[in-house]
Amino acid sequence: MFSNILIIGCGLIGSSILRGSLSKKISKNIYVFEKSKKNISLIKKIDKKIKFLNKIDRKVSNMDLIVLSTHMSQYNNLLKKLLIYISSKNLITDTGSTKRNIENLIKKNKKIKKIFIPSHPIAGSEVSGPEFGDKNLFKDKWCIILKGNDKPKKNLKKIEIFWKKLGSKIIFMNAVEHDKIFSVTSHLPHLIAYNLVKTATDFQRKNKKNIIKYSAGGLRDFSRTAASNEIMWRDIFFNNKDNIMNSINIFIKNLNNLKKLIKKENNKNILKILKDTKKVRRQIIDLKQDISKPNFGRDIF
Amino acid sequence: MFSNILIIGCGLIGSSILRGSLSKKISKNIYVFEKSKKNISLIKKIDKKIKFLNKIDRKVSNMDLIVLSTHMSQYNNLLKKLLIYISSKNLITDTGSTKRNIENLIKKNKKIKKIFIPSHPIAGSEVSGPEFGDKNLFKDKWCIILKGNDKPKKNLKKIEIFWKKLGSKIIFMNAVEHDKIFSVTSHLPHLIAYNLVKTATDFQRKNKKNIIKYSAGGLRDFSRTAASNEIMWRDIFFNNKDNIMNSINIFIKNLNNLKKLIKKENNKNILKILKDTKKVRRQIIDLKQDISKPNFGRDIF
Numbered sequence: 048m049f050s051n052i053l054i055i056g057c058g059l060i061g062s063s064i065l066r067g068s069l070s071k072k073i074s075k076n077i078y079v080f081e082k083s084k085k086n087i088s089l090i091k092k093i094d095k096k097i098k099f100l101n102k103i104d105r106k107v108s109n110m111d112l113i114v115l116s117t118h119m120s121q122y123n124n125l126l127k128k129l130l131i132y133i134s135s136k137n138l139i140t141d142t143g144s145t146k147r148n149i150e151n152l153i154k155k156n157k158k159i160k161k162i163f164i165p166s167h168p169i170a171g172s173e174v175s176g177p178e179f180g181d182k183n184l185f186k187d188k189w190c191i192i193l194k195g196n197d198k199p200k201k202n203l204k205k206i207e208i209f210w211k212k213l214g215s216k217i218i219f220m221n222a223v224e225h226d227k228i229f230s231v232t233s234h235l236p237h238l239i240a241y242n243l244v245k246t247a248t249d250f251q252r253k254n255k256k257n258i259i260k261y262s263a264g265g266l267r268d269f270s271r272t273a274a275s276n277e278i279m280w281r282d283i284f285f286n287n288k289d290n291i292m293n294s295i296n297i298f299i300k301n302l303n304n305l306k307k308l309i310k311k312e313n314n315k316n317i318l319k320i321l322k323d324t325k326k327v328r329r330q331i332i333d334l335k336q337d338i339s340k341p342n343f344g345r346d347i348f
Numbered sequence: 349m350f351s352n353i354l355i356i357g358c359g360l361i362g363s364s365i366l367r368g369s370l371s372k373k374i375s376k377n378i379y380v381f382e383k384s385k386k387n388i389s390l391i392k393k394i395d396k397k398i399k400f401l402n403k404i405d406r407k408v409s410n411m412d413l414i415v416l417s418t419h420m421s422q423y424n425n426l427l428k429k430l431l432i433y434i435s436s437k438n439l440i441t442d443t444g445s446t447k448r449n450i451e452n453l454i455k456k457n458k459k460i461k462k463i464f465i466p467s468h469p470i471a472g473s474e475v476s477g478p479e480f481g482d483k484n485l486f487k488d489k490w491c492i493i494l495k496g497n498d499k500p501k502k503n504l505k506k507i508e509i510f511w512k513k514l515g516s517k518i519i520f521m522n523a524v525e526h527d528k529i530f531s532v533t534s535h536l537p538h539l540i541a542y543n544l545v546k547t548a549t550d551f552q553r554k555n556k557k558n559i560i561k562y563s564a565g566g567l568r569d570f571s572r573t574a575a576s577n578e579i580m581w582r583d584i585f586f587n588n589k590d591n592i593m594n595s596i597n598i599f600i601k602n603l604n605n606l607k608k609l610i611k612k613e614n615n616k617n618i619l620k621i622l623k624d625t626k627k628v629r630r631q632i633i634d635l636k637q638d639i640s641k642p643n644f645g646r647d648i649f
Contacts, residue, residue, distance in 0.1 A: 144565075169565050173629075174642040189562060224557075231551045233565030239544055240566075242606055243537060244625040246599045250532045256525075259628060261490060262637045264445075264470050264534030265541075268569060271643060274629035277622035284610045284618065295607050298547045299600055305543055306596050309585045317585065321578035324545040327560060328474075328575035336563045341475040342572060 048208065049074040049111040053100065055125060056117030057081040057090055059172060060142045062180030064114055067213040069094055070182040078110065089177045103128040108137065112209065115141035119282040122152060126159060139163040140206050144229065144279070145286040146193055146222035160197055164206040167191040167225065168215060169233075173274045186214030187335070194219040230290035234283055235298060238291065240272035241280075349509065350375040350412040354401065356426060357418030358382040358391055360473060361443045363481030365415055368514040370395050371483040379411065390478045404429040409438065413510065416442035420583040423453060427460060440464040441507050445530065445580070446587040447494055447523040465507040466494040468526065469516060470534075474575040487515035488636070495520040531591035535584055536599060539592065541573035542581075 052074040054061045061081075068077055080100040081087050090097060100106060107113065107129060115122060122141070129139070139162055143149055149165045170188040172179060190210040192203065207217050220228075247266055251258050262270065284291060308317045332339045353375040355362045362380075369378055381401040382388050391398060401407060408414065408430060416423060423442070430440070440463055444450055450466045470490040473480060491511040493504065508518050521529075548567055552559050563571065585592060609618045633640045 169562060171565075172642045179642055188564065227555070228557060228559050228562055229565060231548050232559050232562045232567045235547070236544060236566030236570055238606060239540060239570075239603075241622055241625050242599065242603050243540055244628050245606075245621055246536070246595065246602050247532050248624065248628055249598060249602065250595070254528070256529060258529050258533050259631050260635045260637065261470060261529055261533045262632050262635075263489060264472075264530060265537030265573060266533045267632055267638045268573060269537055269540075270625070270629045270632050271638065272566060272569060273625040277619055277626065280622055281615065281618055285613050288610050288613075291610060292607060294547065294551070295603060297550060298543065299603065301547050301550065302540075302543050302596060302600065305539060305546075306593060309589050309592060312586050312589075314582065317582055318578055320546055321542060321581055323549065324542050324571070324574040325578065327545050327549055328571045330560050331563050331568055331571050334561045334563075336561065337568045337572065341473045341480055 048212065051076045051078065051110045051112075053078040053080060053107060053110040053113045055080045055113065055115050056121070057086055057177050058116065059175050059177070059179050060168070060170075060184075061114070061116035062090060062093070062177035063170075063182065063184035064116065064142075064213065065090070065097065065177075066093060066180055066182035067185060069096070071212045073209065073212050074111070078106075086177050093177075093180075103132070105132050108132045108134065110137055112205070113137060113139045115139065115143070118278045119143040119145065119148065119286060120278070122149065126152060126156075130156065130159065133158070133162070135162060137162055138202055138205055140166045140209070142166065142168055144233065144283045146191075146225045148286040150193065150195075150222040161199055162202060164198055164202055165193040165222075166206060166210060167229075168210065168213075171275075173271050175276045175279075183214065185210065188215055189218055190215035191218050191220050191225055193222055193225070195221070226287050226290050230287055230294050234287055234291050235294040237272055237275060237280055238284065238295070239298070240269040243269045244273040349513065352377045352379065352411045352413075354379040354381060354408060354411040354414045356381045356414065356416050357422070358387060358478050359417065360476050360478070360480050361469070361471075361485075362415070362417035363391060363394070363478035364471075364483065364485035365417065365443075365514065366391070366398070366478075367394060367481055367483035368486060370397070372513045374510065374513050375412070379407075387478050394478075394481075404433070406433050409433045409435065411438055413506070414438060414440045416440065416444070419579045420444040420446065420449065420587060421579070423450065427453060427457075431457065431460065434459070434463070436463060438463055439503055439506055441467045441510070443467065443469055445534065445584045447492075447526045449587040451494065451496075451523040461498055462500055463503060465499055465503055466523075467507060467511060468492040468530075469511065469514075472576075474572050476577045476580075484515065486511065489516055490519055491516035492519050492521050492526055494523055494526070496522070527588050527591050531588055531595050535588055535592050536595040538573055538576060538581055539585065539596070540599070541570040544570045545574040 054065055057079045078098045078100050146165055153159050153163045168185050168190040170184045192206055331337050355366055358380045379399045379401050447466055454460050454464045469486050471485045493507055632638050
């Protein structure tokens with residue numbers, strides 16, 4: 048499908064793209080540009096065929112597809128370097144979790160605007176690094192591709208085929224819609240998980256009790272989410288702050304309402320809320336976003 | 349160890365005690381008092397040796413140990429009936445998730461005060477019902493037993509041995525301490541999960557978008573917790589409301605602080621918070637409250 052693919056930034060996501068591309072034979076040659084020496088030595092073990100770039104130089108002009116899978120805060124510098132060598136023959140995509148910021152970056156430059164098709168695979172984990180990558184990470188997962196009238200159709204099609212080959216299900220969205228939806232389904236949940244663990248540690252410090260050892264009753268599951276990469280999440284929180292602020296406000300309003308219902312022991316209204324959320328769980332399972340197998344703590348069964 | 353055990357309320361927790369007791373031969377006879385016909389027919393399939401009580405009558409006076417594993421809101425009625433038949437020869441324990449309310453119930457009656465040793469096994473799931481019970485549910489899990497000078501030592505010892513036979517690790521606490529700790533490690537996380545799913549459905553209704561289908565990016569994990577039994581959690585929220593109010597207030601204060609840091613793009617302070625929560629994850633794994641195996645969504649790997 049491609050002759051040369053370049054993956055810039057080869058952590059969990061980049062190395063999963065790498066493994067999937069090798070497995071599905073998506074490109075004749077696969078190049079990696081990665082700064083961490085530790086990561087490079089881990090990536091070398093994946094396959095002998097992988098080629099490495101030491102710097103962004105004229106070689107990038109030969110790349111049919113360049114995939115940015117670094118932290119989003121590095122895009123600006125990378126694009127400046129790439130701009131020196133790329134032309135309308137190249138194609139760029141990315142894997143960042145917010146999209147309006149990427150669109151703002153792209154629209155500054157006519158050349159990049161046509162060849163950069165941003166995307167966001169909805170896949171990941173609390174761990175980072177190429178050692179955790181997996182060729183099936185994107186299998187049966189949504190991948191959002193940004194639509195836009197300024198993009199040549201053939202470029203959109205190529206990116207669509209690329210993610211389909213990696214196993215993703217494709218949805219086209221605009222950046223505004225994307226950032227709004229994921230502020231609720233992903234960014235707020237992560238922020239809330241961080242905040243919950245912070246609240247527990249504040250309590251522990253103040254009360255001088257080791258409460259973490261009793262975390263199996265609920266806190267444990269949040270702590271997993273709150274162990275996600277801090278640079279990645281700072282970038283997300285800063286780049287989607289308007290939507291996240293808005294989500295936080297609705298969340299606090301709802302929480303104050305729950306507090307009031309508990310205080311008044313309002314049986315009817317609290318049961319309604321607690322029952323309704325169970326229906327959402329059913330929808331999530333029906334939509335194959337999770338499995339129905341019950342969880343008893345991941346250390347048993 | 350015991351001649352006769354009676355389990356009152358045989359759902360997920362009760363049937364796990366039942367299965368564990370059968371497996372470890374903790375009692376010569378095991379009796380079940382359960383109101384749901386559906387549950388009774390499921391329980392009958394577990395073992396032919398299980399005996400059933402149709403009502404609370406004079407037979408309960410022969411029980412060495414009575415385990416309450418109904419919803420806590422049923423304790424009051426049950427204790428009234430039990431009081432007619434029990435004496436200092438019997439022993440009662442329970443599995444409820446809050447403890448000050450139980451202590452208040454017990455202290456009203458001298459007879460019950462000495463023979464009721466409340467306990468709280470830190471184990472469970474989002475699912476309910478005897479079909480999900482497991483003999484190993486309590487294995488290597490904490491079980492909190494309420495200490496108290498008004499309890500005969502031999503009674504405390506018997507309850508300790510009972511839970512140890514089921515595989516639990518024992519901690520003695522008083523009710524005030526228990527309710528404070530679990531308001532943070534368990535009750536607040538559940539309330540937050542319910543509130544997060546509620547916030548997402550509010551957003552979905554308002555924006556007329558199916559956002560649930562993109563829940564794999566974080567919301568999914570919270571939806572599992574928010575699918576827990578609504579009667580159980582209403583009972584917990586109402587019975588521990590002072591501590592939960594307090595936890596909510598600290599949580600909202602922290603969330604408003606995070607909001608401010610995001611608004612100002614305060615890089616240093618936000619990275620500190622996001623990094624510190626990662627250390628808690630390490631502690632939770634070291635304390636064997638979770639496994640370190642990364643999670644990529646439970647449908648793959």
